[in-house]
Amino acid sequence: MEQTDRSSRIAWAALLLASLIAPVVVGFDKYLIHVGIIISLNVALATSLWMIWSLGFISFAHAGFMGIGAYTSALLFTKLGLSMWYGLWLGAAMSGAIALVIALPLMRTRAVYFFMASWAVGEVIKRNFAYFRDFFGGWDGVFNIRAPKLDLGFVEVNFADRLAYYYLALFFVVLTVLVIHRINNSRTGMIYWSIHENELLAQHAGINVFRHKVIAFTIACALAGLTGALYAHYQTYISPKSFDIWKSEFALVHVIVGGLTTVGGPVAGAISLTVVDELLRATGYFRTVFFGAVLIAAVLLLPGGLETIPGRLRSFFKRSDK
C-alpha cells in the first residue's frame, strides 16, 4: 500500500515536471503548445466529471455547466470590460450557483433517469444561449473575448501569448485536479464512494446522502465553469455549439478509457485521447471513425482503463521474477 502511494506520488511529480518543460522540449512549436492547452482543458473537464461519477452518477450536463462559466466570463468581459481574473471566479460561482439550484430536483433521480434528466439539463442550457440572441448572441456566439494581462511589476505578462496561456491553463488544471484529489482522498471522498457502493446502507449509517450529492455536484460544476472561462478566453470566441452534448460525451469517454476508480484515470484518459485525436487530424474526414476504432480497442484490450496499467506491469514483473 505504502509503496503504491510512493510510486503514485513519483508519477504525479514526473507528470507535472514533464508538463512544465514540455514547451521547451517541443521547441516552442505553436501548434504543439496549442495541443498542450487543449489537453489541460480536457483534463480539467474530465476530472470534474469523474468527481460526479465518484457518487455513482454519469452527468451529461457537464459541458452545459462549462458553458455557463464560459459565457459568464465572456460577457463580463465584452459587456462590462471585466478581465478574466474576475470572470474566472465569477464564472465558476455562477456555474456552481445554477448547479446548486438544478441539483435540488436533479439529484433526487437515479441511474437511467438521472442520465436522461442531466442530458435534458445540458441541452436546455445550450439552447438558452442560442435562444436569447440579444444577451447571449444566439448561434453566432460571443466574439473578441480577450485574454488578460498580468503586471508583475518588473515585467508585464500578456496571456494572449500562447506560451503564457499554456502555463496559465496548466496552473488552473493542476488546481482543479488537486482540489478533486484532496476531496477524493479524504473522508469526504470515502463518503462519496460509500454512496456509490451502497446508498441504502450509507443512509442507514447516518450519512445525509442527498446533501452530499448536491454539494458534490455543485463543486464539480463550479470547477467545470472555471474550465469553461479558461476555454473562452483562450479561444476568444464561443458559441452554443462549443458546449453541446458531444463535449460531455468526450469527457465521459476520457474518464472511461482512463479508468473509473482513481483520479489518475480521467487525467490519463484525457491526455492520451486528446493526443490520439490530434494525431488523427491527418485522416481528415475519417477522423471520427478512427477515433471510434481506438476507443473500442481501448475498452476491449484494456478493461478498467489506463489506470490499471501500473498494476498490470507490477504483476507481470512479479511473475517473471519467479
Place this chain on the structure above:
Amino acid sequence: MNQLEIRKLTMKFGGVTAIDGIDLSVAEGEIRGLIGPNGAGKTTLFNACSGRYPITSGEIIFGGERVHGLKPHEICRKGLVRTFQHVTLFKGFSVLKNVMVGNHLHANHSYWGSLLRTPRTRRSEAESARRAREILEFVGLGNILDREAAGLPHGHQKALGIAIALAAQPKLLLLDEPCAGMNNDESREMIDLVRRIRDTGITVMLIEHDMKVVMGLCDRITVLSFGTCIAEGTPAEVRENPEVREAYLGSQANVA
C-alpha cells in the same frame, strides 16, 4: 422509561396492510426477540423504525422523542441503528473502511478540512481508523482489516454488517436475522456477540427464525402475525402460549 415506544403503528402499502395497529415497547438494556411467520410484518416494523418507509399512522417514540417522519440518517444519529436481513456492505471497500464509513458521524468532518488536510482533520481520521479497529476487534474481525468485504465468508460479512452499525454508536440496535444462513458454529459466535453488545449497554431488538437462538438469547419475545401483535412475554411464556403455537408454529408443533 421505555427506550422505544411504538403506539398504534400502521403501515399500508397500497391496499395491503403490512402492520395493523401494533403497540410495542422495549426497555433499555434488554434483548428483545421479534418472531412470527413469513409476512407477519417483522421487517416492515424495522423499516418503519429506521425511517426507510414513511408510516401510515401511529407513533414511534425513541428515547422520549418522536422519530417517525425523520429521515434514515437522522434516526441513525439519534442512536437507533439497524442492520439488514441480506448481507448489506460497501462491498468494494476493505473491512476497515466499511467501519470507518460507519463512524464518520462521530468524527468532525468538514469540506475545508478535507481540502486543506489540516492537522485536526488528520488527527480525526487517525482516530476514526483507531476506533474502527477497536470495533472490528470486538466483533472478531480484527485480523482481516485489509480484506475486501466482497470476498469474506458469509459469517464474517454478517459480523461486518453489525460492526458498521456499531460504529454509529447505537443506543438501540435492530438486527434483522443476524443468524440467517449460518452454520451452528457461526450461530454460536453470533449469539455470543449479541450478548456482548448488550453487555456494553446497547439495547438489542432482533428478528430471528431459528427458535433455538431466539429462546436462548432473548429476555422477552414479541410475536407478530398478519401485522398484529399476538403475544409478548418471556421465552417460557411465549412457548406455552397456545395462540402462538396455533398461529406461528401450527397447533401440533412441539416447540424446542
